[in-house]
Amino acid sequence: MKSAARALSEDTAETGAQQIRDAIRDAIVERRLSPGTKLSESDVGNLFSVSRTLARAALQALSYEGLVSVEKNRGAFVAYPSPDEARQIFSARRLVEPGILREAAARITPADIKRMRELLLEEGRLMSERGQTARRAEIKASGDFHLMLAAISGNAIVQRFMEELVARSSLVIALYGQSTVSSCGHSEHGDIISAIESNELDRACQLMLHHIAHIEADLDLRERKSLGLREAFEL
Amino acid sequence: MKSAARALSEDTAETGAQQIRDAIRDAIVERRLSPGTKLSESDVGNLFSVSRTLARAALQALSYEGLVSVEKNRGAFVAYPSPDEARQIFSARRLVEPGILREAAARITPADIKRMRELLLEEGRLMSERGQTARRAEIKASGDFHLMLAAISGNAIVQRFMEELVARSSLVIALYGQSTVSSCGHSEHGDIISAIESNELDRACQLMLHHIAHIEADLDLRERKSLGLREAFEL
DNA sequence: GACGGTCAAATTGTATACGATTAATTGCAC
DNA sequence: GTGCAATTAATCGTATACAATTTGACCGTC
Structure with a gap:
């Protein structure tokens, strides 16, 4: 149903960062990524063959959803809810x-x-x-x-x-x-x-x-x- | 109370993008910016004396809150809710x-x-x-x-x-x-x-x-x- | 004079580069 | 051998640069 919602709005496909965000989110939700795991911008970028710019954007997006926590000058981690x-x-x-x-x-x-x-x-x-x-x-x-x-x-x-x-x-x-x-x-x-x-x-x-x-x-x-x-x- | 919440978490001050985001959000909420107004990345960047990178990050953040809508390859606009x-x-x-x-x-x-x-x-x-x-x-x-x-x-x-x-x-x-x-x-x-x-x-x-x-x-x-x-x- | 296409200007998408901050390692003194 | 300090390595924060797309204009043709 998600793909349907995306299809009708056509260019909501947006940028490649969205895809990375979704991929990481799925990995987190399906628990392939454990809470606390470090998500370095470079690593994410390399993994998806994009620059740090897009990797960073994806991680930022995930932080708004509360799935990753980004700590200033330290990096992003899979959220570890208290x-x-x-x-x-x-x-x-x-x-x-x-x-x-x-x-x-x-x-x-x-x-x-x-x-x-x-x-x-x-x-x-x-x-x-x-x-x-x-x-x-x-x-x-x-x-x-x-x-x-x-x-x-x-x-x-x-x-x-x-x-x-x-x-x-x-x-x-x-x-x-x-x-x-x-x-x-x-x-x-x-x-x-x-x-x-x-x-x-x-x-x-x-x-x-x-x-x-x-x-x-x-x-x-x-x-x-x-x-x-x-x-x-x-x- | 917002500043208090920010003060206690200390380094939640984070990046300068946050400040820009808050500033634009306030402008939207207080209706100094009208729905539909175009928010060009360059303009925003110049206005706050930062690079497009930060301006873009701020606009992205606002789009997650539903206050601005970013259209692929077209730019960001103050949201115009239907x-x-x-x-x-x-x-x-x-x-x-x-x-x-x-x-x-x-x-x-x-x-x-x-x-x-x-x-x-x-x-x-x-x-x-x-x-x-x-x-x-x-x-x-x-x-x-x-x-x-x-x-x-x-x-x-x-x-x-x-x-x-x-x-x-x-x-x-x-x-x-x-x-x-x-x-x-x-x-x-x-x-x-x-x-x-x-x-x-x-x-x-x-x-x-x-x-x-x-x-x-x-x-x-x-x-x-x-x-x-x-x-x-x-x- | 209206319509169509091509070209140029502006704006966004993405990548790279450089400076700043943090964490780790090494070396020195005790 | 232990503890502290300085240096080094790695990573993030931000700026700049280049590529891709869109938009509006110009020009030729019908």
């Missing part, structure tokens, strides 16, 4: 997603529901598969559920906001997630769709809030300071 | 602001209330004054009310989102606003504070929604398509 940031991310999701759900439910079409069910199926299929590739695809699919709702809501601004929140959630889960299993309770997605379909709006919102709480509950957000040397050895 | 975009902006505000209000109410301190009351006083004072300078200050103060609530909510992510929404709202009002008077019904701000103070949370939310609806109602969002050539001449 426990507090993590809480804020999920707090923001609890704030926004019920509203998105209501908007989406008001505009959803049978075709949309069909596509969402297909996405769910794909998600389930990936869940049962083995291997890193499947795991990464699953991570993406699980986020796509929430993004698709945002897309259906028809509000591009809120949609972009959700894209940021979902991406950053992935980082948080990578850092603080405990269970090895999927980031999202898969069945909960299906329940939400069903509730929407049967017009039980309030219940759908409740399910959504529970779903988010469920994800957050799987995190271990204890403040393990970046280098707790003392405790790391003196235990 | 009626549909305008509706999305206010729809997003209706979606987010009640939640912000609830969060803020849960954490607000007497000191916060005092500061907000001071802001309200300042707002009222500016409202009675004459002149462009006062008008611009009033615009800013009226937005600051909503931003302060977001700040009190303690969620930096939601806060940033609100900053974007408020800034873009200013653009929309500049374009489609009808009444010459202030962008926001001033008294409504006071009512909201009072409701929060007396712990009437639901009523505060209702007031907020009405307030937003009130702003939107003052707009003339008839589709005057940028170049409705046909209708413009064939009538």
Whole structure:
């Protein structure tokens, strides 16, 4: 759907920096790049065969999305969200997603529901598969559920906001997630769709809030300071 | 409060591009720059005595906030939100602001209330004054009310989102606003504070929604398509 | 005189170059 | 051998330079 949105606006293809940005973002969201990894401008540039100018632009863009943090005169790193940031991310999701759900439910079409069910199926299929590739695809699919709702809501601004929140959630889960299993309770997605379909709006919102709480509950957000040397050895 | 937030993070002062970005943003929000105005990279660079590199970075940053639109190979322009975009902006505000209000109410301190009351006083004072300078200050103060609530909510992510929404709202009002008077019904701000103070949370939310609806109602969002050539001449 | 195409001016897209800041390594003194 | 200081290497911050694209003008032709 992203390519479609890009196609219709034609020259929104813009500059090559966008492609690099998207590539790096995907790598971060799919957790091929770990939080804290240094992203040197030269390295990024060489990797994509462009100058530092474009690499820098891409990194700047990612910093606006909160996926990388650039420190003055030090460089860019894959963001390493603090426990507090993590809480804020999920707090923001609890704030926004019920509203998105209501908007989406008001505009959803049978075709949309069909596509969402297909996405769910794909998600389930990936869940049962083995291997890193499947795991990464699953991570993406699980986020796509929430993004698709945002897309259906028809509000591009809120949609972009959700894209940021979902991406950053992935980082948080990578850092603080405990269970090895999927980031999202898969069945909960299906329940939400069903509730929407049967017009039980309030219940759908409740399910959504529970779903988010469920994800957050799987995190271990204890403040393990970046280098707790003392405790790391003196235990 | 912005300078305070910047001061404590110290080297978040970052690059000179940030300053340029802020300066242009202020100019847009205070409506010294009209929607559609071209922002040539060279001109911006010369104006601030920096190279095109920094000017470009600043414009890119503003485009992420939706305040300027950069068209490939054509340049950057102060954003000219379409009626549909305008509706999305206010729809997003209706979606987010009640939640912000609830969060803020849960954490607000007497000191916060005092500061907000001071802001309200300042707002009222500016409202009675004459002149462009006062008008611009009033615009800013009226937005600051909503931003302060977001700040009190303690969620930096939601806060940033609100900053974007408020800034873009200013653009929309500049374009489609009808009444010459202030962008926001001033008294409504006071009512909201009072409701929060007396712990009437639901009523505060209702007031907020009405307030937003009130702003939107003052707009003339008839589709005057940028170049409705046909209708413009064939009538 | 109107239409079409070619050319020139201006502006953006990208790359490279240079200065500044930070981090690391080496060397020296203790 | 340890700790500090100065130097070196690497990386970022910014400016400049060149290539590509667009825009408006000029000119010839119909």
